[in-house]
Each structure stands twice: as structure tokens, then as C-alpha cells.
Amino acid sequence: MAPWTRASGMSKGAFGVLLRRKPLGALGGVLLLVMVGLAFFGGWVAPYGYDDADVFSRLRPASGSHWLGTDNLGRDLLSRIIYGARVSMAVGFGGVALGLAGATLVGLLSGYFGGRVDILVQRVVDAFMCFPLLLVALTIMALLGPGLVNVILTLGLVLAVRDSRVIRSAVLTVKTNLYVESARALGAGHGAMIVRHIFPNIVAPIIILATVNLGAVILIEAALSFLGFGVPPPHPSWGGMLSGAGLVHMLRAPWLALWPGVALSLAVFGANMLGDALRDVLDPRLRGTE
Amino acid sequence: MVRYALKRLLLVVPTLFLVSLFVFAIVRAIPGDVVDMMLEQFQYGKDAAELRQKLGLDRPLAEQYLVWVGGVLRGNLGQSLWTKRPALVDIAARFPVTLTLSLLSIVISLLVALPVGILAAVKQDTSGDYAARSFAIGALSIPNFWLATLIVVIPSFYFQWAPSIGNFVGFREDPGGYVAQLVLPAICLGITQAGVIMRMTRGMMLEVLRQDYVRTAWAKGLAGQGVVLRHALRNAMIPIVTVIGGQMPFYVGGSIVMEHIFGLPGMGSFVLEAISRRDYPVIQAVNLFVALLVILSNLLVDLSYGALDPRLRHE
Numbered sequence: 094m095a096p097w098t099r100a101s102g103m104s105k106g107a108f109g110v111l112l113r114r115k116p117l118g119a120l121g122g123v124l125l126l127v128m129v130g131l132a133f134f135g136g137w138v139a140p141y142g143y144d145d146a147d148v149f150s151r152l153r154p155a156s157g158s159h160w161l162g163t164d165n166l167g168r169d170l171l172s173r174i175i176y177g178a179r180v181s182m183a184v185g186f187g188g189v190a191l192g193l194a195g196a197t198l199v200g201l202l203s204g205y206f207g208g209r210v211d212i213l214v215q216r217v218v219d220a221f222m223c224f225p226l227l228l229v230a231l232t233i234m235a236l237l238g239p240g241l242v243n244v245i246l247t248l249g250l251v252l253a254v255r256d257s258r259v260i261r262s263a264v265l266t267v268k269t270n271l272y273v274e275s276a277r278a279l280g281a282g283h284g285a286m287i288v289r290h291i292f293p294n295i296v297a298p299i300i301i302l303a304t305v306n307l308g309a310v311i312l313i314e315a316a317l318s319f320l321g322f323g324v325p326p327p328h329p330s331w332g333g334m335l336s337g338a339g340l341v342h343m344l345r346a347p348w349l350a351l352w353p354g355v356a357l358s359l360a361v362f363g364a365n366m367l368g369d370a371l372r373d374v375l376d377p378r379l380r381g382t383e
Numbered sequence: 384m385v386r387y388a389l390k391r392l393l394l395v396v397p398t399l400f401l402v403s404l405f406v407f408a409i410v411r412a413i414p415g416d417v418v419d420m421m422l423e424q425f426q427y428g429k430d431a432a433e434l435r436q437k438l439g440l441d442r443p444l445a446e447q448y449l450v451w452v453g454g455v456l457r458g459n460l461g462q463s464l465w466t467k468r469p470a471l472v473d474i475a476a477r478f479p480v481t482l483t484l485s486l487l488s489i490v491i492s493l494l495v496a497l498p499v500g501i502l503a504a505v506k507q508d509t510s511g512d513y514a515a516r517s518f519a520i521g522a523l524s525i526p527n528f529w530l531a532t533l534i535v536v537i538p539s540f541y542f543q544w545a546p547s548i549g550n551f552v553g554f555r556e557d558p559g560g561y562v563a564q565l566v567l568p569a570i571c572l573g574i575t576q577a578g579v580i581m582r583m584t585r586g587m588m589l590e591v592l593r594q595d596y597v598r599t600a601w602a603k604g605l606a607g608q609g610v611v612l613r614h615a616l617r618n619a620m621i622p623i624v625t626v627i628g629g630q631m632p633f634y635v636g637g638s639i640v641m642e643h644i645f646g647l648p649g650m651g652s653f654v655l656e657a658i659s660r661r662d663y664p665v666i667q668a669v670n671l672f673v674a675l676l677v678i679l680s681n682l683l684v685d686l687s688y689g690a691l692d693p694r695l696r697h698e
Binding site: 216217219220221222223224225226227228231232234235236308312315316319320321322332335340343344345347350351354357358359361362365366369 | 397398401402404405409412520521523524525526528529532533535536537539540541545632633635636637639640643654655658659661666669670673674677678681
């Protein structure tokens with residue numbers, strides 16, 4: 094068995110294990126859960142609609158009726174932040190799922206078959222890595238146009254290429270195990286080898302990649318929206334709420350610059366902490382160095 | 384060492400070829416017709432055939448590629464559809480700003496990350512170590528554009544002071560002022576990377592400090608500083624240099640945001656303008672230029688291994 098799968102004991106009361114061994118990681122998990130909850134049930138939790146404008150209470154500081162204040166159109170900041178979780182979580186989870194599906198496919202094929210396929214695929218990955226992530230994302234968004242689905246597609250594509258290398262190296266490690274050789278000696282076909290013997294043993298690195306990337310994807314989406322290439326208004330996104338267009342208002346009402354960033358940082362912090370903790374728990378090489 | 388350098392240089396060729404294919408594909412991979420979109424949404428003239436010719440889209444693909452690569456090799460990276468200026472002229476004018484900003488960010492990240500990372504490793508599991516690790520996690524979680532926005536907004540609201548934005552001072556006018564105006568953006572950009580480098584430094588130092596030769600150095604009675612800096616740090620440096628070199632795309636990408644916030648006329652703001660105007664020749668030119676820059680920095684990082692690790696020089 095690959096060393097990674099030993100951690101499958103995680104499934105038995107996984108959260109309890111995480112809480113005992115990695116309290117900060119568990120806190121990260123709780124933070125993420127809260128964000129996901131807000132994304133799903135924001136409509137019930139938010140005191141106002143995200144686009145409910147009250148022209149008589151524009152740029153008001155925090156008060157009993159608007160806990161975090163209002164923006165330049167008199168919209169409730171707290172409600173917009175709660176609704177903003179939808180974009181971040183949709184792009185975060187959507188982008189990571191799409192990216193990892195692509196990365197797993199490419200990494201499995203490249204690592205398992207090796208040879209010329211591997212050399213070719215890896216050179217393509219090399220070339221792709223020469224472009225800064227944000228520049229690639231901006232360029233693709235310029236081609237596809239703004240919108241939620243396009244952001245998810247773009248970030249999914251970028252992640253698929255980058256992460257395929259990590260998956261490939263995991264496949265290369267698993268491939269050298271005796272049980273893989275035994276299966277081959279018993280006459281298992283390529284399909285069976287990949288699906289039954291290789292894939293189940295690279296699940297742990299895939300889980301680690303998912304959580305580690307979640308924070309990164311949320312950040313890139315925010316940067317894209319900040320620059321005006323993400324999800325277009327009026328639907329609120331945390332990055333969009335911080336965007337330069339609102340700077341004039343932020344100078345008069347600094348809470349507009351503060352709270353969306355706090356929400357964004359908490360989400361990224363949660364994802365990073367959970368990712369770190371899962372890596373420590375699932376990756377045996379790091380065990381004992383906690 | 385020369386053979387190693389030559390071998391490494393040869394490996395660049397296929398990467399260059401693929402990078403050129405990617406950049407070439409930018410305009411051609413768009414769903415639908417890029418020319419129709421540019422005419423309808425961005426009013427780049429009225430004549431579709433003329434625009435197609437200008438972008439070189441009226442010839443067979445292979446010919447288009449060869450003509451484009453031929454131009455690139457002669458230093459012609461394309462011409463802006465908006466300003467009609469050669470893209471390379473603008474890149475040459477704006478690149479020094481981005482380069483200074485990136486280098487300054489790297490210096491700031493290293494100044495913060497190396498001492499903190501080394502101390503955290505030497506004093507593992509003390510309150511200082513926990514503080515350093517918390518700083519690193521915080522630095523990784525706080526978006527740099529938010530930090531920059533706060534730096535602009537908060538002092539202006541509470542202390543009526545704001546960093547000067549949009550009053551760019553050129554290097555020739557006032558070298559001191561030129562660097563000074565880049566310090567705040569460089570801090571915002573560098574602090575995130577400081578988190579990454581600090582974690583790496585701490586991890587590598589912990590690993591190296593447990594090695595036998597370090598124990599021997601302690602046992603010989605060498606002074607603590609010498610052991611940590613000369614014996615441990617030098618051996619921990621290779622992965623750290625790899626991380627810093629590998630972060631070049633991050634610095635260029637991050638400068639897009641910083642130049643946007645602080646109104647700096649660098650390559651980042653240049654490409655952002657081009658992207659908002661769908662000025663494809665410029666988008667292509669900047670992508671190609673940045674990719675070449677990254678390839679060059681990766682090459683320099685690889686070559687620096689020889690200087691850091693004498694074993695590699697003799698292989």
C-alpha cells in the first residue's frame with residue numbers, strides 16, 4: 094500500500110482527529126464551512142438584499158440597522174459581503190474541482206505511460222509555467238469576456254496544467270510499488286491498472302492539492318474582480334467590492350475598504366490552515382516534524 | 384560547469400518554441416471571430432479585411448506563424464492597434480519600473496524572511512517561532528491588493544496623509560524620489576512572498592540543522608553564528624533560491640495589481656490597458672516578453688546552483 098493511504102484512518106471521525114492534532118487546521122475547516130454555509134443560505138441570513146439601495150443612508154458608518162455600514166448607493170455592506178461568499182465559494186470550489194479533474198487526467202496519463210507522451214506533456218507544462226498566473230488568467234478572461242462561468246473555466250484550466258505536475262510525480266512514486274508490478278504480472282490492462290491500483294493511491298495528494306489551491310483560487314478570483322475582469326456587477330464579489338472604482342468612496346468611508354478584505358482574508362486563511370493541516374496529517378514525510 | 388550551462392541553455396529551445404506557440408495562439412484561440420468582436424465592441428476601424436491583414440490573420444496558419452516569429456526575431460513584437468506605436472517601444476519605456484518594483488519587492492521579502500526564518504528554525508517551538516509562523520500564515524492569507532488599498536485609504540481618513548498616486552517621478556528627474564515612490568507598493572508585493580520564503584527557510588534550516596555535519600560543527604566548539612550561517616544556511620540556500628527564482632512570474636503578475644493601485648507606468652498597467660481595450664498585438668507582445676523574462680530568470684537560478692553548491696561545478 095502506498096504510504097499516503099495509511100491516513101485513510103482519517104475517515105473515522107476525521108474531524109475529531111484533526112481537532113486533536115491540528116486545532117488551527119480544524120479552525121480553518123470551520124471557517125470554510127461557515128463561508129460555504131453563507132454561500133448557500135446567504136439569502137436567509139442577510140438582513141437586506143445585495144442590491145437593496147437606500148439613497149437616504151449612503152456611506153453611513155456601522156449602526157444598529159446596518160451593522161457594517163452602507164456603501165455609496167446606500168446598500169447594506171454586511172448583506173453584500175454575505176452574498177459575496179457565493180462568488181468566492183463558487184469560483185473556489187468550481188475552479189478547484191475542474192482544475193483537479195483536468196490535472197488528474199493529464200497527470201495520470203503522463204505519469205503512467207511515461208516515454209514520449211510524458212516528455213511532450215511536461216514540456217508543454219514547462220512552457221505554460223513561464224506565464225504569470227494572473228497574466229494568463231487576465232488574457233484568457235480578455236478572450237472569453239467577464240462572467241462567473243468564464244472565471245471558473247479560466248482558473249480551472251490554469252490549475253489543471255500546473256497541478257498535473259504534482260499528480261504526475263505522485264503517480265511516478267506509486268508506479269514503482271510492488272503491488273503495481275504484481276498487478277501487471279497478473280495481466281491487468283492499462284485501464285484496470287490506472288483505475289484500481291494507481292488512482293486510489295493518489296487520492297491523498299489530490300485532497301491536499303484541493304485545499305491548498307482553494308485559497309489561491311479564491312485570491313485570484315478576487316484579484317480578477319478587483320481589476321474589473323471577474324464577475325460583473327451588480328452581483329457582489331469581495332474583490333469587486335474592493336476595486337479601484339470605489340476608491341473615491343473608500344477615502345470617505347474606510348469601512349468599505351476594510352470588511353470585504355476581512356471576509357476574503359478569513360476565507361483564504363481558513364483554506365490555507367486546513368490545507369496545511371491536511372498535508373501534515375496525510376503526508377507521512379512531514380509527520381513528526383509538527 | 385560550462386557543459387552544465389550549455390546543456391541547460393539547450394533545454395531552453397523547446398520551451399521557447401512552445402511559449403511562442405502559446406502566444407501565437409492567443410488571438411487565434413478565441414471562440415468566434417476576434418476581428419468581428421474588435422470591430423463591434425472596440426471600434427478598431429471599419430474594415431474587417433484591413434484589420435485581419437494588420438493582425439496577419441488573412442494568411443494560412445503556418446505562414447502566419449513563420450511571419451510572426453520572423454518579426455519577433457528581428458525585434459518586431461507587433462504594433463498597438465490603439466496608439467499605432469511598436470509594442471517594444473512601450474515595453475522598453477515601462478519595463479524598468481516593473482523591474483525596479485520586482486527587485487525591490489524581492490529585497491524586502493528577503494530582508495524580512497531570511498532572518499525571521501532562520502531564527503524561527505534555531506528557536507524552534509518557542510513563542511518567537513510561533514509568532515514567526517503566524518506572521519507567515521497571515522502574510523499568505525492577506526491579499527496584497529487589499530493591503531495596498533488599506534495603505535492608501537486608512538492613513539488618508541485618519542491622518543489626512545496619502546501616498547502620492549499618479550504623480551510619477553522618473554529616474555532621471557530624481558533617482559531618490561523614483562525609488563522612494565516604489566517602496567510602499569514593493570512592501571505590499573514583497574510581504575506575501577516573505578511568507579512563502581520564510582516558511583521555506585524555516586523548513587530547510589530545520590532539516591539541515593539536524594544533519595550530522597552540523598552536529599559535528601557544534602561538537603568542535605564552533606561559535607553558534609558561524610555554524611548557523613556558514614554550515615547550515617549555505618546548504619539550505621539551494622531550495623530557497625529555487626523558490627525565489629520560481630517566484631519571478633508572481634512578482635510580474637503582482638506588479639500588474641500594484642501598478643494599477645499606485646498609478647505606476649510599468650508593464651503591468653500597460654498590459655492591463657491593452658487587455659481592457661482588447662489590443663491583441665500588445666497583449667501578445669507583453670506575454671511573450673514576460674515569458675522570456677521568466678525563462679531567463681529560471682536559467683540564472685539554475686546557473687547560480689553552481690556558485691552555491693561546489694559539488695555541482697564538478698559534475
